[in-house]
Amino acid sequence: MTEADILKALSNVQEPDLGKDLVTLNMIKDIVIKDNEVSFTIILTTPACPMKEMMKTACVNAIKLLVNKEAIVQVNFTSKTTTNRKDDKVLPGVKNIIAVISGKGGVGKSTVAANLAIALSAGGAKIGLMDADIYGPSVPIMFGVRGERPMMKEVDGKGVIIPLEKYGIKLMSIGLLVDEKNAVVWRGPMASSAIKQFVTEVDWGDLDYLVIDMPPGTGDIHLTIMQTVPVTGVVIVTTPQDVALADAKKGIAMFGQAQINVPILGLVENMAYFTPAELPENKYYIFGKEGGKRLADEYDLSFLGQIPLIQSIREAGDSGTPAMANTDELSKEAFSNFAGNVVRNIAIRNANLPQTKIIEMVN
Numbered sequence: 001m002t003e004a005d006i007l008k009a010l011s012n013v014q015e016p017d018l019g020k021d022l023v024t025l026n027m028i029k030d031i032v033i034k035d036n037e038v039s040f041t042i043i044l045t046t047p048a049c050p051m052k053e054m055m056k057t058a059c060v061n062a063i064k065l066l067v068n069k070e071a072i073v074q075v076n077f078t079s080k081t082t083t084n085r086k087d088d089k090v091l092p093g094v095k096n097i098i099a100v101i102s103g104k105g106g107v108g109k110s111t112v113a114a115n116l117a118i119a120l121s122a123g124g125a126k127i128g129l130m131d132a133d134i135y136g137p138s139v140p141i142m143f144g145v146r147g148e149r150p151m152m153k154e155v156d157g158k159g160v161i162i163p164l165e166k167y168g169i170k171l172m173s174i175g176l177l178v179d180e181k182n183a184v185v186w187r188g189p190m191a192s193s194a195i196k197q198f199v200t201e202v203d204w205g206d207l208d209y210l211v212i213d214m215p216p217g218t219g220d221i222h223l224t225i226m227q228t229v230p231v232t233g234v235v236i237v238t239t240p241q242d243v244a245l246a247d248a249k250k251g252i253a254m255f256g257q258a259q260i261n262v263p264i265l266g267l268v269e270n271m272a273y274f275t276p277a278e279l280p281e282n283k284y285y286i287f288g289k290e291g292g293k294r295l296a297d298e299y300d301l302s303f304l305g306q307i308p309l310i311q312s313i314r315e316a317g318d319s320g321t322p323a324m325a326n327t328d329e330l331s332k333e334a335f336s337n338f339a340g341n342v343v344r345n346i347a348i349r350n351a352n353l354p355q356t357k358i359i360e361m362v363n
Helices: 003-010 052-066 109-122 188-200 220-228 242-256 291-298 311-318 329-352
Strands: 028-034 037-044 072-079 094-101 127-131 151-155 158-162 164-166 169-173 207-213 233-238 264-274 303-309
Touching: 003 028, 003 037, 003 052, 037 052, 052 072, 094 109, 094 220, 094 329, 109 127, 109 169, 109 207, 109 233, 109 264, 109 311, 109 329, 188 220, 233 242, 233 291, 233 329, 242 264, 242 291, 264 291, 264 329, 291 303, 303 311, 303 329, 311 329
Parallel strands: 037 072, 094 207, 094 233, 127 169, 127 207, 233 264, 264 303
Antiparallel strands: 028 037, 151 158, 164 169
16 A cells, blocks of 8 residues: 555545535545555645545545455544635634624524534634623623623733633623623614624634624614624524515525625524424424425525524523533534534635625715
8 A cells, every 4th residue: 555545535525514625635644564464644725624434434444445455444534624814903813703693683593693602612613702791792791701701811001801711612702891780772883883892802813713692683782793704604593484584585695685695504403393392202392393494495594503492491491501512412412513514614614705705884
């Protein structure tokens, strides 16, 4: 066996999302051959790659079939998260920024954002979670950090906030700076100013993904985020019922406008069906069936998955240990599959679409 033999065999193995072979994509390195043993490393596009076992099996089969059927193949993995950013002045250490939005409140957007962050972190990625919902912050409750306050440090003579960390995720929320008993009664410009501070005056450091939990609707803060940070893509959260789908369409329309034009990574259907703990095989479609999937098909969007309506998901969020940090396997599987689809679509977006940039609105 020679290195050329191995590379020729591996040129028949495609990266499932990018549609090119591993050799052309320069994803193979450190080939070591000794007698019948061969080892090499695949460089994944994200630490949270959901397809690595499939690629491993394909590589082993290709070498055994095309080079040496007696070969003992060891496939190792490392990762280099893809990015496609144009502006490095804002959040220079953050490779990808994911905005999680919903057309209306009450569809579980914050639950989805929190568990997306934990699922990506569980895959080995460096994650931050910014709670941009100024008027209804959920992160302090969902992560069990109510009453805690972030520390400050001085950088170049300027005060910088150090995010809290929980479950390996960097957290920032207005709820960590304001007493939760006090309502945040701010006009739009004040709320937008606070969001800008979360970007420019918080030490986010190096992250593979910064997840932003956006407020419901389509308003000032959404525009402020898009004009302040280069958003990689948007995840839209809806429930199957018609009233939620109608509002989700407004979110789709907002990000499809020519002057904004931020890629939509896909749509996830929360509360898709109810499964009681004592009957885990049963599905009851309380809010309608597959409305989110139909909406994704209608707008030619990627359907990122269905999250069931399970009592333990609600209890986990209320108790400060989100479902992905808990032990319920049904909900963890749903969120893990959803997160896998998100990072796959980010890799595809970074490979095929123009550079990510801050939008410039013309009044």
